[in-house]
Amino acid sequence: MRIRAIGAALAGALLLSVAACGAGDDPLASDSDSNASAGTSAVTVGSANFAESELLAEIYSQALEAKGVQVKRQFNIGARELYLKALQDGSIDLLPEYNGALLSALHQGGAPQGVSKPDDVLAELKKVLPAGTEVLEQSAAEDKDTLTVTQETATKHNLKTIDDLKPVAGQLTIGAGPEWQERYQGLKGLKELYGITFKEFKPLDAGGPLTLNALLDGKIDVANIFSTDSAIATKKLVVLEDTKNLYLAENIIPLIRTEANNPTVSGALNAVSAKLTTDNLTQYLAKVQVDKQDTATVAKAFLSDNGLV
């Protein structure tokens, strides 16, 4: 009887949630309607759901506001699959992107092999952009995949480049996001391009705290960490040089709806891109991630330190 009552309650809850899904329609679509009625002059800036993307989106927003452009913030949307849809249906107009990752997502079957340098990636990217969108000038700042080891591991096996892993990889465990198992810019590429097969692959998170802590604890020997991670400097980690350019360029680039673009907007954003470097991005990102400062404060500091406001 008790079990049956629980079952009935569960079934009821399920029905309710299903009904709620049906009634809600597309939550992003309704947003675009209200956006349209608010007037066309406002630019809606979106971001992905990680700290660096939000910081960049805030920098873009403040740079636009300084030029008198009205800005609506729609941050922390989610993964690329989600925010690209939001961009295409007009819920957002602009967001910071990474040229290589965006190319991999848009190009059928992942990024074309052999394309890894910034300009090549940009050229390929422009061919596959969704209709009605464009990219502005890309910055020198890159946040790319790396294979990183601790100083201790590097000394022990004498590691400087990814090639150096080849003789010892059979004894080493690698940790990265689960997608690495199947990506060319992951285990597949390491095997095909460098001839490296690791002893074990541990699916963790994409350059996040799990991976970093596992590396520091010695649970994994090699980690996929992003190049703008301040832990590389603070924990004295060694980034192995990618001599064969397995990892694509990941220059930060504004992706914008053509409708929302005009000379004022592109001028403000291109000025930001001109000042962004991997070093200063790492430095300002650490203020958010390590010092726990407010994103808006850090963005403001970046703009004023670089003479952009």
Place this chain on the structure above:
Amino acid sequence: MNLSYLLDPAHWDPSVSGSFPQLLLSHLWYVFLALLIGTVIALPIGLYIGHTGKGSFIAINAGNAGRSLPTLGLLMLMVTLLGLGLLPVLIALTVLVVPPILTSTYAGMRTLDRRVVDAAKGMGMRPWQVLTRVELPMALPVLMGGFRSAALQVVATATVAAAVGLGGLGRLLIDGLAVNDYSRVLAGAIVVAVLAVVLDLFLALVQRWVVSPGVSGRF
């Protein structure tokens, strides 16, 4: 949505790493360990509280507090404290398993007809005999209900092990989401759901077998 991942025979080959049989086995292993540890912890405490009536607030409040802890959050906390491995996963899952078993053991003991206990005492049974021959057998239907609900919860929740680099059916969900392969996510969800139903049916049979016909009314 399509079932291609689920129906691909290559994914059912037990010798391939990451195939359904392998994931199922590791999943069941986590479930078994969590249920075992949870039962070892919760059953004696529940029996003691139910038998003596002392500390019933513990049974009730610990049960409620345990249920309100989000397993994924607890798991991440444990991973931060203990590092990666099986231990943090088992702790998080055990915390999920203990409340239903503890509460149902206590409830089963307290809701049985106290006159039967009095009669047993009147017949000269010692406290231990009263517990093992009268109270426990009579509490078993409710206790098994709690155990089954714990088993169902843990089968579904053991998928979190994949979030911290372990195996189990959660791999299908986490990896599928990571590479945008919804056919795989769907396959994982279906296998977990079917496993939960099969496990519950199995435990229903166990319940039928362990509960005395005199208690369940099946002569």
